[in-house]
Amino acid sequence: MASLLLGLAALPKPAGAAVTGATLEADGPVTRLILAVPDGATWRVVAARSPNRILVELPGRTWRIRSSLPGAGRVRAARLERGRMRLDLSAPVALRSAQASGGRLVIELEPGTAAGFARLAAGGRAIAEGGGRTSLPLVVLDPGHGGRDPGAIGRSGTQEKRVVLAAAQSLRRVLESGGRCRVAMTRTNDRFVPLAGRVEFARRREAALFVSLHADSAPGARGASVYTLGESSDQLAGALARRENLADRAGGLRLPPVPPEVQAILMSLVRAETRIGSARMAQQVVAELRPDVPLLPNTHRQAGFMVLKAPDVPAVLVEMGFLSDPRDEAALRRPEHRAKLATALGRAIHGWLDQRQHTGHPMGHPSGTSLG
Ligand SMILES: [Zn+2]
The missing domain is CATH 2.60.40.3500 (Immunoglobulin-like)
Structure with a gap:
């Protein structure tokens, strides 16, 4: 890694x-x-x-x-x-x-x-x-899976790609009515988007924040959880990331040759800021979800999800629940439950944006880090 x-x-x-x-x-x-x-x-x-x-x-x-x-x-x-x-x-x-x-x-x-x-x-x-x-800060919502990739499938046949799209649309409405950020979605319909394309989508638009939504399956697990990039913090996180990252084997990022030293140093500063921003967002998500929905123990975890790997865009992946758990599946099928999740996530995003404005932008996008 x-x-x-x-x-x-x-x-x-x-x-x-x-x-x-x-x-x-x-x-x-x-x-x-x-x-x-x-x-x-x-x-x-x-x-x-x-x-x-x-x-x-x-x-x-x-x-x-x-x-x-x-x-x-x-x-x-x-x-x-x-x-x-x-x-x-x-x-x-x-x-x-x-x-x-x-x-x-x-x-x-x-x-x-x-x-x-x-x-x-x-x-x-x-x-x-x-x-x-x-121009308001841009939040990119990333409903996982889509098209030929249904994601997890619950016992009652609920497809992850459908519930996460519905939840993202609900969250989009919450954010747009708040008027404090712009919103873009990596997909707005049932189509396949490669993982690298999702990362690139956010980077190209200089997103302030990237929020990926999922509802995967994991035996015995129940409740919502949130992931930031890192070495897998536990077996479950590692297994989730491995499975997600298989969604498109072909879509891997091509690595450029070893960079000049100075560039590497600048980028490591940017990466550090990005990591801090991501962790802060994960904490907001946990705090806002806690009163409203069941949570997985150790709610904030780390794993090497591909979609979290933009070096310059703070990113979290929210597992809204597990379709492998019949109670989570039943809840995620209900629009009211998804609306509750969206409202809580909206509060978390607004809180994150507020703090970001008070502390000034982190490194953001310093010039001179480009090869071009
Ligand atoms: Zn997923």
């Missing part, structure tokens, strides 16, 4: 998270910078003096463009410097407009005065910014 985790640390960031294009052009008196940016990306424009320059920042984004652009209009030279775009000016400018939409950030500069530029640069605050602040 250790070498697998190390390998995962070097996975390149999905292209969706990067700045992938840059054009600088003169249009009459206007100098225009156009960047191809991810939707919802946070951005900031800062003016600075000695020498006069404009800095364009996209916190946490990787730049996948050439490191310099030919000058145009009032920009003498443009280049990437310390994770941001630096525009060196040949004459003072004023900001005409700055706007992001449809995957493009367009910044227009027009001729200005030296005094006006000095005012822009005073205090080092952003002269324009957008994105991030208005």
Whole structure:
């Protein structure tokens, strides 16, 4: 497992998270910078003096463009410097407009005065910014199994893939009516999704949290439980993870070559934050479920579930109960019971998001961890 985790640390960031294009052009008196940016990306424009320059920042984004652009209009030279775009000016400018939409950030500069530029640069605050602040954190719900993979099947014929989808939809409604996060689901119907595809789904969207829902079978086990990534904490956890991970043998992650040292260190910091976030979420889940539904003893367990292996997205897997137990099966068939679970999980997610905002974002998605 250790070498697998190390390998995962070097996975390149999905292209969706990067700045992938840059054009600088003169249009009459206007100098225009156009960047191809991810939707919802946070951005900031800062003016600075000695020498006069404009800095364009996209916190946490990787730049996948050439490191310099030919000058145009009032920009003498443009280049990437310390994770941001630096525009060196040949004459003072004023900001005409700055706007992001449809995957493009367009910044227009027009001729200005030296005094006006000095005012822009005073205090080092952003002269324009957008994105991030208005976009709520994204929670990815992952109903297990689907399509040709029914998951566990109860004695009365209840299929895991159906109850977990119904529960995820119920949880989605709870979260959406709360208005404190966005929600995306790895599947919204009865279709097969490979395990690696589920992880990638969350990473590509820079999810704040990944919650996988299951209701597996395990002889003699009853009640809800929650799993985070780790060496299997017990036999039951190990057996569950092994069975789940067989869901798609072919869908394994391809491991890149050994990463440069610095990258490995950065990623190990990200992984540590992710682990802390995952454990905190598991504790919230246990606390919120406890009053409402029967729990498996040692409710928070660890196991090497494939779907929990994103290095940069905190993740938990909730076993809502065991279809191998007739009482759990009967409960999971009832919409009221699933609604109770969804309400409790909704509280856990809201509580987790609240704490995350108070403590500030963990490492999140530092730039410079990408191979690209
Ligand atoms: Zn399952």
